[in-house]
Amino acid sequence: MKIAVVILNWNGILLLEKFLPSVLKYSPEATVYVADNASTDDSVSYVKAFFPSVKIVKNDTNLGFADGYNQALKHIEADLYALINSDIEVTENWLQPILKTFENEPKTAIIQPKILDFKNKEYFEYAGAAGGFIDKYGYPYCRGRIFDTLEKDNGQYDDNCEIFWATGACFFIRSTVYRELNGFDAVFFAHQEEIDLCWRAFNKGYKIKYISESIVYHVGGATLQQGNPKKTFLNFRNSLLMLTKNLPKNKLYPILLGRMVLDGIAGIQFLTKGKFNHFVAILKAHFSFYRLFLKHYKKRTKFQEPKYYNTKSIVCIYFIKKIVVFNDLFRTKQI
Template structure:
């Protein structure tokens, strides 16, 4: 068994492999490196074999997306720790050792995220994860260093190693035993928010999620689906509702879900006023899909839901009404909510 396996999920991403795989190979001496390929039709596999013969390849039978793709590939990878990284990630020297040290010292820590900076603007945090994630009462995610569209400059304000609610799937470290015990990612999600769901399930079982600022990576972001893509809107809204159904505590379950659906409706109206009709339709489709899956997902609920899952009651209210756009201002304005 390997100590750590770095696993890069790929689908027709030969250009990204050409750009970023070298940094992973050069700066990961502690790891065995894998490319998990979702049945690419480009030259991805040929490129890896010709230029990086030490990198191992696992080929899935189809394009299974992020969730199913990783679930399938990791069945063939034997390691104590999985480092799941996007193909558009540039790693830095010594990015693995701080993570390995934390896992060694903290047996309750199941999942870790590094500091994720923007490859295109390296002085700033990157949208998909930044310095670690949280959610509000209604399931809206936000990060230290990124709330909705406000992205902070990295002034070392988050150079601590704190506990999180969720770690970004762009660069996601997890103990293999925990991943298997949780039965991996929820494959219905396909992509988007499956990592938050997995982290929530881990927390419900008493595990801890951590952020480690000594490990730094740079993420391009949007290499699979751009923020402007209605498919991304559909997956984010639908998957968030499914996640809430599975993981919300019993107390207030229906009320929280009802408020969330109203807030989604307001988001749909906002898209309409911006002329983004495809995004409004994507939210409607997300809700229709959620209704069809509700009964199935309600049956997935366990008896271990924690009441203490959210940091603040409504990030939507704080951001759009109170105009709090920076994570540290949540504390400065005494907005922390006790569930």
């Protein structure tokens, strides 16, 4: 199968200098692309000078993660897309087990590898860990990471299994499925767009998988740091838009109402911690959602799978019941 490894870049010359060599060294099966989001540094000239085998696709403006990939992939022909962040270090033979899975499982449309922390390589990394899930209200969490609790990799997730969403940090997808689903939702710009795409694939009957034999290391926070209010805005707004598009019809309004209440509680917590900018970001996220609601309601498809979650409220489980390890959700029957 023809595979394209596509690295989205915006002013990331230092990251490309550090991580592009590992991608080229360990990806002989792939054609490597840098999709540049109108960088103003010397990223493009640097890649052309030092990595002439890498193909360049240029976007005219910074379109964010979502539309940045949408526009770039229009110019890239391959059976499989491997969309990886510029702050990803890949390892030897990282592609083979994923290629094998795609070849043997035609209903598997999206795959992620094991994501470990580049800064602390014994631990899972926040963005994806060992595969993603959501609760009834759309809050995401991972095997190996629930909210801010990161697990050490002791081999507890050394399996290959179906998951609900794959991380955008290292996201493999069949090009035919990407086109069928019209790619990422451009309105999202960044954050949660990969969960939305996976949910749409899930509603179409496709499988999303985690493959543990493939390992990469992720720096994380290279674009927007965890404490950035813009990140808070995008996460809260995009999650509501995602729910609007993908929830089963009979659950749409009750879940949206419940989610808004929970968002309000989160906003109050930010206030009590003196994080006024994040409180304002949640308010702005909700007003932006109200403006975009009808547009995204019209994006709903005819069928939404009713069983999309494996926990009712990860917020309650984590903050009230103090269960912070993924496997403990099942040992204590919290699902």
